Amino acid sequence: MNTDIKFLKNEFQNAMRKVGNTELCANILNRKFAHSSRVLQNGLQIINHDIPQLMEQPKLLLQNKRALLFHDIGRFRETVEMYEHHTMKEWGGRAYDHGVIGAEIIAQNHEYNDIKIVLAVRHHGHLIEEFYTDRDYQHLPETDRSQAETMIKLVRDADKLDLYYLHHHANNIENDIFFHNLTDAEKFAPLSAEVLEQFFASQPINHKFIKGFPDRILGCLSWQFDLNYDYTRHCYINNGYQQMIFDLLSKYCTDKELLAKIIKFASARV
Numbered sequence: 001m002n003t004d005i006k007f008l009k010n011e012f013q014n015a016m017r018k019v020g021n022t023e024l025c026a027n028i029l030n031r032k033f034a035h036s037s038r039v040l041q042n043g044l045q046i047i048n049h050d051i052p053q054l055m056e057q058p059k060l061l062l063q064n065k066r067a068l069l070f071h072d073i074g075r076f077r078e079t080v081e082m083y084e085h086h087t088m089k090e091w092g093g094r095a096y097d098h099g100v101i102g103a104e105i106i107a108q109n110h111e112y113n114d115i116k117i118v119l120a121v122r123h124h125g126h127l128i129e130e131f132y133t134d135r136d137y138q139h140l141p142e143t144d145r146s147q148a149e150t151m152i153k154l155v156r157d158a159d160k161l162d163l164y165y166l167h168h169h170a171n172n173i174e175n176d177i178f179f180h181n182l183t184d185a186e187k188f189a190p191l192s193a194e195v196l197e198q199f200f201a202s203q204p205i206n207h208k209f210i211k212g213f214p215d216r217i218l219g220c221l222s223w224q225f226d227l228n229y230d231y232t233r234h235c236y237i238n239n240g241y242q243q244m245i246f247d248l249l250s251k252y253c254t255d256k257e258l259l260a261k262i263i264k265f266a267s268a269r270v
Contacts, residue, residue, distance in 0.1 A: 106121050217249045
């Protein structure tokens with residue numbers, strides 16, 4: 001995969017040149033480049049444990065590896081766009097969809113533009129319903145549909161595992177630049193009604209409903225409803241990721257009765 005890594009690195013280096021010596025942007029870009037490699041490794045672990053049949057299909061295995069490696073390739077251009085439009089520090093101010101940007105990059109390269117890879121990159125960060133309603137997915141033959149579904153579930157799980165890892169080992173949620181620009185009122189805001197409704201329906205929370213910081217934490221907790229493979233669920237519990245989110249929510253959710261209800265509900269549904 002040396003050529004694939006070189007392609008990813010080229011997008012990364014182009015973005016670094018455009019943001020100059022801006023420390024914030026450089027940190028984001030470096031973090032995303034490293035994240036891409038770890039997501040690939042997570043994906044290989046999931047394949048070994050839960051999708052071993054891919055090991056017997058070299059072409060399809062390579063496509064899955066590429067989807068894992070390239071899933072966040074749009075982050076580099078997104079960061080440049082945010083830098084140029086001065087929206088880096090805005091809470092909820094990301095007006096760019098890195099999945100869509102990344103899918104456009106992949107679609108323009110004849111080496112990588114298999115529609116399954118494009119779909120996985122496009123929708124890895126969306127609610128899964130957007131993948132299933134995508135016309136490109138719906139127009140696929142049945143066999144390709146099944147392969148595309150396996151691929152996007154793999155990418156989504158591998159991505160979440162690394163985001164949980166970062167939250168757990170680097171306190172990545174509280175260290176986020178957006179967190180430091182929040183007021184105390186936003187940090188300790190009551191959980192939104194729409195967010196709670198989705199959570200207690202065992203649904204991943206739609207980002208458009210997230211208002212205060214506790215909503216964001218509950219959104220991370222709701223990812224557990226979108227885990228697809230046994231290996232991912234095992235890591236989520238046994239690596240302490242669920243407990244880490246419980247602890248963080250306990251710090252910012254002022255309604256302790258509601259907090260206890262959330263923890264009980266989530267604990268019973270992994």
